[in-house]
Amino acid sequence: MKSGVGKYEAVIGLEVHAQMLTDTKIFCGCSTKFGSEPNTQTCPVCIGMPGVLPVLNKKAVEFAIKTGLAMNCKISPYSRFSRKNYFYPDLPKGYQISQYDLPICEGGYIEVVVDGKVKRIGITRIHMEEDAGKNIHEGGGNYSFVDLNRAGIPLMEIVSEPDIRSPKEAAEYMKKLRTILRYLGVCDGNMEQGSLRCDANVSIRPVGQKEYGTRTEVKNINSFKFVEKALEYEIKRQIKVVEEGGRVIQETRLWDSNKGITESMRGKEEAHDYRYFPEPDLVPITAGQEWIDEIRIKLPELPDAKRERFVSEYGIPEYDADLLTSEKAVAEWFEEAVRLGGGPKAVSNWMMGELMRLLNEENKGIEECPLKPIQLVDMLKLIDNGTISGKIAKTVFEEMYKSGKDAGQIVEEKGLVQISDAVEIEKTIDEILAKSQKEVERYKAGDEKLVGFFVGQVMKATKGKANPQMVNELLKKKLG
Amino acid sequence: MKLNELTISELRRLLDNREIKPQEVLDDIYSRIDAVEDKVKSYITITKDAAYEMAKDAEHAILENKTSFLTGIPVAVKDNMCTKDILTTCASKILYNFKPPYESTVTTRLKEQGYILTGKTNLDEFAMGSSTENSGFHTTRNPWDMKRVPGGSSGGSAAAVAADECIAAIGSDTGGSIRQPASLCGVVGLKPTYGRVSRFGLIAFASSLDQVGPITKNVTDAAIMLNAIAGHDPKDSTSAPIDVPDFAEVLGQEIKGLKIGIPKEYFIEGMDKDVEDSVRSAIKKLESLGVIPVEVSLPHAGYAVATYYILATSEASSNLARYDGVKYGFRSSSQSGKEDLLEMYMNTRSQGFGTEVKRRIMLGTYALSAGYYDAYYKKGQQVRTLIKQDFDNAFKNVDVIVTPTSPSAAFKIGEKATDPLQMYLSDIFTISVNLAGVPAISIPCGFTKDNLPVGLQIIGKHFDEESIFKLAYAYEQSTEWHLRRPSL
Numbered sequence: 020m021k022s023g024v025g026k027y028e029a030v031i032g033l034e035v036h037a038q039m040l041t042d043t044k045i046f047c048g049c050s051t052k053f054g055s056e057p058n059t060q061t062c063p064v065c066i067g068m069p070g071v072l073p074v075l076n077k078k079a080v081e082f083a084i085k086t087g088l089a090m091n092c093k094i095s096p097y098s099r100f101s102r103k104n105y106f107y108p109d110l111p112k113g114y115q116i117s118q119y120d121l122p123i124c125e126g127g128y129i130e131v132v133v134d135g136k137v138k139r140i141g142i143t144r145i146h147m148e149e150d151a152g153k154n155i156h157e158g159g160g161n162y163s164f165v166d167l168n169r170a171g172i173p174l175m176e177i178v179s180e181p182d183i184r185s186p187k188e189a190a191e192y193m194k195k196l197r198t199i200l201r202y203l204g205v206c207d208g209n210m211e212q213g214s215l216r217c218d219a220n221v222s223i224r225p226v227g228q229k230e231y232g233t234r235t236e237v238k239n240i241n242s243f244k245f246v247e248k249a250l251e252y253e254i255k256r257q258i259k260v261v262e263e264g265g266r267v268i269q270e271t272r273l274w275d276s277n278k279g280i281t282e283s284m285r286g287k288e289e290a291h292d293y294r295y296f297p298e299p300d301l302v303p304i305t306a307g308q309e310w311i312d313e314i315r316i317k318l319p320e321l322p323d324a325k326r327e328r329f330v331s332e333y334g335i336p337e338y339d340a341d342l343l344t345s346e347k348a349v350a351e352w353f354e355e356a357v358r359l360g361g362g363p364k365a366v367s368n369w370m371m372g373e374l375m376r377l378l379n380e381e382n383k384g385i386e387e388c389p390l391k392p393i394q395l396v397d398m399l400k401l402i403d404n405g406t407i408s409g410k411i412a413k414t415v416f417e418e419m420y421k422s423g424k425d426a427g428q429i430v431e432e433k434g435l436v437q438i439s440d441a442v443e444i445e446k447t448i449d450e451i452l453a454k455s456q457k458e459v460e461r462y463k464a465g466d467e468k469l470v471g472f473f474v475g476q477v478m479k480a481t482k483g484k485a486n487p488q489m490v491n492e493l494l495k496k497k498l499g
Numbered sequence: 500m501k502l503n504e505l506t507i508s509e510l511r512r513l514l515d516n517r518e519i520k521p522q523e524v525l526d527d528i529y530s531r532i533d534a535v536e537d538k539v540k541s542y543i544t545i546t547k548d549a550a551y552e553m554a555k556d557a558e559h560a561i562l563e564n565k566t567s568f569l570t571g572i573p574v575a576v577k578d579n580m581c582t583k584d585i586l587t588t589c590a591s592k593i594l595y596n597f598k599p600p601y602e603s604t605v606t607t608r609l610k611e612q613g614y615i616l617t618g619k620t621n622l623d624e625f626a627m628g629s630s631t632e633n634s635g636f637h638t639t640r641n642p643w644d645m646k647r648v649p650g651g652s653s654g655g656s657a658a659a660v661a662a663d664e665c666i667a668a669i670g671s672d673t674g675g676s677i678r679q680p681a682s683l684c685g686v687v688g689l690k691p692t693y694g695r696v697s698r699f700g701l702i703a704f705a706s707s708l709d710q711v712g713p714i715t716k717n718v719t720d721a722a723i724m725l726n727a728i729a730g731h732d733p734k735d736s737t738s739a740p741i742d743v744p745d746f747a748e749v750l751g752q753e754i755k756g757l758k759i760g761i762p763k764e765y766f767i768e769g770m771d772k773d774v775e776d777s778v779r780s781a782i783k784k785l786e787s788l789g790v791i792p793v794e795v796s797l798p799h800a801g802y803a804v805a806t807y808y809i810l811a812t813s814e815a816s817s818n819l820a821r822y823d824g825v826k827y828g829f830r831s832s833s834q835s836g837k838e839d840l841l842e843m844y845m846n847t848r849s850q851g852f853g854t855e856v857k858r859r860i861m862l863g864t865y866a867l868s869a870g871y872y873d874a875y876y877k878k879g880q881q882v883r884t885l886i887k888q889d890f891d892n893a894f895k896n897v898d899v900i901v902t903p904t905s906p907s908a909a910f911k912i913g914e915k916a917t918d919p920l921q922m923y924l925s926d927i928f929t930i931s932v933n934l935a936g937v938p939a940i941s942i943p944c945g946f947t948k949d950n951l952p953v954g955l956q957i958i959g960k961h962f963d964e965e966s967i968f969k970l971a972y973a974y975e976q977s978t979e980w981h982l983r984r985p986s987l
Contacts, residue, residue, distance in 0.1 A: 070580075106844055108840065113819075294868060294869075300736065301737075
């Protein structure tokens, strides 16, 4: 009988909260801007003063429908808000307005690729709700501060089916979700800032067993890199509990990224009875087919479709297409460069190599890229027409990126024009060969690898400007 | 005659003809308040200085011939309507110091029509009660008999109108809170259709039942007041986006042939004999005016009170959760300096809310709890649908329905205060109307042997306040009950 990790499989479902990128809050006109002074983006409605009423932000509904459509969900023609009742200082009304029994979207899926295999992960539902404020524990006294700037910012809760079977699948699911949300422009997907939050329901069961095991809910996974780590830890923990003859307790556990473990919340949050009931201050949401169709038509091309098109239309490898479509702005940069005459594979190589390296060094996204696609295309032309070598191009590229100058200007200013003059190259070759009698003899004795040495010497002497192809040809001719 | 004893329409004529000034009306109002308020205790807050400021604006408007429905008319407002920078307590200790930084839509509209706020009137705490005995501050007296209650929860508003301490008043009605006190004080009180008047700035008791409406000295004034406050409000999603007719225009229209439904379930055993007699003669009177009485049935009427006390308390338990001592209003002062959050919540709410409010929060919390939701809240919603259907069915055959407003005239202070169930039953005829969302008015229709007013309730179809006004006005014109005034 098998024992240990291989004997079990994990069953994971994710509940993802995504802050919507609306300009104003979900039930009032306050701004949603991040990082303002505490309690400056509030009004009687989001502070929960007596007698005020919520008014639904239509944009939030549109965003939720957009997301539902992108994730292959059914859009409910009739949905409604409910109240989730509990006391907490960051919840000004003593209830959160959320969707409960009739959410806006149900029954969808997204596809992820794990170990080369496509896996479909079901979306149970997507619903809208308002965010809570923040309690700030500062000053050390017997008190806390409350900041209600965040209270009322619209959230979508995207609930997956328990279809995920490994931490890696979970991470891929999160990445895909984030990509789609960013493509749609409905969420910025920033886990560190909390605009994308992930809670995981995790259980284990012996391989082959149909029934689910007892699950725990892991909260506070506040970074992309912790999705896999937190789940790996929790799965191992549960296996250990079971292997040692114990039983997994249904509970909420907090991921502690410093310790790298999950810890039981232990009664800090007792089993709540949220006493949900339909929100009487709002009328039900009716989403007519006409409105849904209008939103559907305006959906952007989604990452999966774009990836397939990049492969078929531009003939670039699957791997390239995958990377280039991971961000809408990256894909747009690529297509712009190709539209301006850049060869797809060359553009892809430069983007995935040098461009990404330089952006990553500065921790920048493509939106902040100082380089325009036309600049890359112009540089590629200089390579194609032999003005510069591929090697020199790397220097030119970095200079373009840093100075903002065009390739032609850099090549001119720095005298980087490729030497394609056979006479000049021959002259250099002759000098090198004359200085390297020993190597010439070894070469002639059959050590053909040495051709690389001669090429290197010539390039060094010409500061990399000699046309490498011509150097190769002329060397072979001279060496017989 | 003192100016404070006049109606809106009478004052309108005098003011527009510049025979009197708004300040003179206020002078009479406040001397009346000075004379009787100690006994009646209609008000929680009297806004005399602000009122004279508003009177100046009214005077200017009159001089420039730019008057509206209510220019210069002194109106009292129930203290659960938010008035900017003016104390708004809901008659609760938990809001003893609360001054809203915003104005309710209803008082905004009254302002736009030029009204003058006389003060904020007493109520049962959070509008929960039928006598004002649940006020966190004091009990209002019935101007007809100081030993008796004015009804509730808008008892302060009804008493202020009956005692001529204002010309008209604003109340709110969740289960009868405008109509029952109007009936007990011998004045007119209208609960409009749910959605007719904005609830923005009305401190919520039960959101799906609450509605704001006028309490006035006669039917004409009620129509004028409704004209001022009705209509869709973008700040209240449940306010109906439909046109508002001119309600004053239907007054005096022919009522011959109008079919009035008499629900057999409403003439029950145990109803006060004098009340029944008054209502039956009122129906006879209407018959003599040419209307056709038709017996109708509202078969689920018997479940209305139970249904109401499940649904209203459920919503209330949630609506009142915001009073937690964190943001505004009362917060229990720390005893040891070491209370944790939970203790702060519990102390604040234990000390801040009165007995009846706590009782209802507990009832509602229970009805919504896991395991009880289906048996209580959900069942309540289903019965509510049946009650609404009762009205829909009845209205297939009749134009309006006529009933007593309250099963008894004003009861004695303390008589029902210790028996919540008896108190709840005083709204037995008014509660169904809120559950169905239809409009209804209470108008004076007689007096008991003890000289206590009796009210007649006229219920209309959804958004058909016009039929109610038409009938109520015709009845009023043919009787003199509304002209009687208490001797204080």
